[in-house]
Amino acid sequence: MGLCMTNPLYRKDIVSISDLSKTDLELIVKLASIFKKQGPGPYLQQKVIASCFFEASTRTRLSFETAVQRLGGSLIGFSDGANTSTKKGETLTDSIHMISSYADAIIMRHPREGAARLAAEVADVPVINGGDGANQHPSQTLLDLFTIFECQGTLDNLSIAFVGDLKYGRTVHSLAQAMCHFNPTFYFVAPDVLKMPGYIEDGLVAQGVTFEYVSSLEEVVEKVDVLYMTRVQKERFDPTEYMHIASRYVLTADMLSSAKPDMKVLHPLPRVDEIHPDVDRTRHAYYFTQAENGVYAREALMSLVMNEVIEELEYA
Amino acid sequence: MRETMAVEAIENGTVIDHIPAGQGLNILSRIQVRNSQARVTVGLNLRSGGNGTKDIIKVEGWLFSEFDAAEMALYAPNATVNIIEDYQVRKKFPIGLPAEFTGIFDCPNSNCISHTEPVATRFYVREQVRPIQLTCHFCERSFTDSLFTRNG
Ligand SMILES: [Zn+2]
Secondary structure: OOOOOOOOOOOOOEOOHHHOOHHHHHHHHHHHHHHHHHOOOOOOOOOEEEEEEOOOOHHHHHHHHHHHHHOOOEEEEEOOHHHOHHHHOOOHHHHHHHHHHHOOEEEEEEOOEOHHHHHHHHOOOOEEEEEEOOOOOHHHHHHHHHHHHHHHOOOOOOEEEEEOOOOOOHHHHHHHHHHHHHOOEEEEEOOHHHOOOHHHHHHHHHOOOEEEEOOOHHHHHOOOOEEEEOOOOHHHOOHHHHHHHHHOOOEOHHHHOOOOOOOEEEOOOOOOOOEOHHHHHOOOEOHHHHHHHHHHHHHHHHHHHHOOOOHHHHOO | OOHHHHOOOOOOEEEEEEEEOOOHHHHHHHHHHHOOOOEEEEEEEEEEOOOEEEEEEEEEOOOOOHHHHHOOOOOOOOOEEEEEEOOEEEEEEEOOOOOEEEOOOOOOOOOEHHHOOOOOOEEEEEOOOOOOEEEEOOOOOEEEOHHHHOOO
16 A cells, blocks of 8 residues: 555445445445544545435434534535425436535435436535435445444454345345455345345355355354344234244344354344343443444545545555 | 238348247337337238247338347347348348447336436346346346336
8 A cells, every 4th residue: 555545435426335345345444443443534624515315314314414523524405305496396416416516525315216326427526325215325334344343353254144124124235245345154034025135145146155044043143243133124014923023033132142252233223122122231232332333434434535545544 | 911011122221030929019119219200010920930920020211230229139139130221131130138228218116216317217237147137227226127028
């Protein structure tokens, strides 16, 4: 790494996790660790960042906006689609044209799939996807990667179990895809109707990633470094079916007795009842730290996109 | 209809032969979208070799490029394109799948941004899988080709 190396994320749109190389992911994770330890540098000073939430998402918005403020940037934007010109019939293309002439970067969330890709093509400034419908939410994946790196000390050669709704959970899809760069072993614990989609499995096979379906949580607890829990949504089942299914994907503290000492439980939150509160007091609970890590991962991402050179990385 | 009518010679134009029976009308509608004035003759369920049947389309005065032909590939992956000049077959090539389709098909995902914005749809062809899949440039979903070819 040369001292004046331009970082590969500079001025890049962050639309989909598949746009990011292994090096990109490692840079973000590394910088997030540094920022968490010593605080972020003033990497957005004099910058105006547009935070455009065409659909409300309080968690994601607050996390991004905190990151921008801590980096010294200022914000413009809106927190839901209700009062924007979109409601008056303006196309997203026109809105983004206008916003891109005011701001140095655009963070956006939109209810339609593909909105961020379209915006990135229209805007002259970098576009950061904060969620486009059911499609992508790359900053969530980045915070997951950072959290895994933080609790395991590496991203390489880890065993990870994904539990719950693996069919509709885009968090799980993106994280599985991102982890493929790091030679993982995956275990999937899900009801038949909520299995990983075929295209994700095809992708894993194509990349030579080992994965296995396991019928019960107990069976994987002792094997894995990370247990990634997700919510099984009630709406997808009739009530009795839900009771049967959901109860099999609930983690309780007594199930963790056989776990490796450093095994950590992650969850994108909010949880409903898939992690019993008694797990919170075990050494394995890591989901609250994971939520907190969102700000550090977003600080790292925004710094890298908006600055050609990051001093902390040059000398790290 | 006598078969000779359908395959009657044209002076200049394109004959698309060996279209799977039933797909001729889909191809016809694509041709009409490209050029509503095109002079077209269609032969449906014609005899093809042994026991099979096929459709044939003749377009007068329009010499297809390989690019023109490529967008028909989802309907008729094994069809042959004959370029006719002065009543002679000047060139013959198989329809080939392009690497991507731009502005041709609507995205089957109704929540895709391409439906509400003034943009051309774009799909990347994934040939390595069977059935062939098309991946939307915008919503990133992959669809099997039958979703596009059903009822044109
Ligand atoms: Zn689409």
